[in-house]
Amino acid sequence: MTRGPRRAAPSVHPWAEGGFGLGAEAYERGRPGYAVAAVDFLAARFELAPGCLVIDLGAGTGKLSELLAATGAHVVAVEPVSAMRALIPIGIEAVEGTAEAIPCGDNTADAVTCAQSFHWFQPGAALAEIHRVLRPEGGLAILANVRDEADPLQRAFLGVLDRYRAHPNLEAGSDPPDVLAGDSRFASPELHRFPHVHRLDADAFVAQAASESSIALLDDIARANALRDFRALVADAGEIELHYSTEVFSTRRGARDQKSHAS
Numbered sequence: 579m580t581r582g583p584r585r586a587a588p589s590v591h592p593w594a595e596g597g598f599g600l601g602a603e604a605y606e607r608g609r610p611g612y613a614v615a616a617v618d619f620l621a622a623r624f625e626l627a628p629g630c631l632v633i634d635l636g637a638g639t640g641k642l643s644e645l646l647a648a649t650g651a652h653v654v655a656v657e658p659v660s661a662m663r664a665l666i667p668i669g670i671e672a673v674e675g676t677a678e679a680i681p682c683g684d685n686t687a688d689a690v691t692c693a694q695s696f697h698w699f700q701p702g703a704a705l706a707e708i709h710r711v712l713r714p715e716g717g718l719a720i721l722a723n724v725r726d727e728a729d730p731l732q733r734a735f736l737g738v739l740d741r742y743r744a745h746p747n748l749e750a751g752s753d754p755p756d757v758l759a760g761d762s763r764f765a766s767p768e769l770h771r772f773p774h775v776h777r778l779d780a781d782a783f784v785a786q787a788a789s790e791s792s793i794a795l796l797d798d799i800a801r802a803n804a805l806r807d808f809r810a811l812v813a814d815a816g817e818i819e820l821h822y823s824t825e826v827f828s829t830r831r832g833a834r835d836q837k838s839h840a841s
Contacts, residue, residue: 601794602661606639608786610723610776612693613824617645619770620691623828624717626651630688633711635677635704636695640666642721646691656680677704682711689717696720701757709763712831718764719828720754723774726821734811735787735820742804743792754827767829774822780812783820 626632628650634643637655644667647653656675657663666672675681677692677699690708692699708718725732758767778786787793787808793801812818 601789601791602639602659602665604785604794605662605789606641606665608778608782608784608789609638609641609694610774610820610822611641612645612721612723613772613774613822614645616721616770616772616774616824616826617642617649619772619826620646620689620717620719620828621649624689624719626689631686632689632691633680633682633687635680635690635692635708636698637666637672638662638693638695640670640672642691642693643667643670651688654682656682678707680707680711684710685713687711687716688713689719691719691721693721694723696722696754696757705757705761705763709831714831716831717828718830719826720767721827722825723776723822724825726823729821731811731818732820732822735808738804738807738811739787739790739792741807742796742800744795744800745792747792758827758829763831764829765832767827770826770828772824772826774824776820776822778818778820780809780815780818783812783815783818784809 620626624630624632626646626649630649630651632646632651632653634640634646634653634655637643637657639662640655643653643655647670653670655663655666655670655672656677657666657672658674658676660674663672663674673681677695690712696704712718725736727733727736755767755769758764784805788801788805793804796804
């Protein structure tokens with residue numbers, strides 16, 4: 579990988595640094611990966627293969643990075659929280675950095691991905707950096723696992739989460755189409771949805787709750803009460819299925835009036 583000059587990184591959002599620093603192991607144990615069909619879509623759309631470079635921003639513990647690496651592309655997992663970065667699988671290049679100061683050279687990436695992380699970014703600065711590191715016509719994909727609220731257990735999970743949150747949900751204020759709509763450096767984004775089922779046991783379900791930054795940042799008593807209530811949702815469960823939709827917003831570096839690439 580071609581590294582750019584060291585760039586002054588903005589401070590990491592304190593909720594992310596504190597919450598994910600405390601909840602990294604729970605994140606790895608309890609959080610879902612991403613729909614295989616979504617990764618297959620990205621591999622085809624961006625022609626990922628050996629010789630390609632993909633930068634995975636806000637990579638967490640490498641859940642998407644690992645799937646992307648299976649395409650043969652070289653994946654650079656950029657993650658600012660050291661506890662999360664330490665859990666990225668061996669064999670994936672894990673580097674310290676942020677979306678606002680990507681530690682890679684200009685015009686080096688064939689694709690950039692942001693999975694379950696875009697809402698933590700400063701969008702203007704992040705898109706400027708993404709544009710800088712992408713090659714002309716390089717791809718950008720913003721992914722999120724969206725809970726299926728037709729699933730009773732997902733609704734119950736969200737109900738407990740809303741009762742205990744240490745901080746508000748940031749996702750509503752960083753909708754990718756709204757952010758990208760005002761940036762003429764990228765083609766109009768396309769949205770694709772892929773059904774996804776996460777199978778886990780009760781302990782992993784509670785770990786997923788513990789990995790939420792708004793739960794990890796609670797004081798000890800409040801966090802214990804919250805995790806007790808999450809466990810009560812699955813007290814008699816064996817294998818649990820949580821239903822999601824993996825949403826993928828994909829676009830390319832290029833003028834807004836360019837012909838959109840078909841999927």
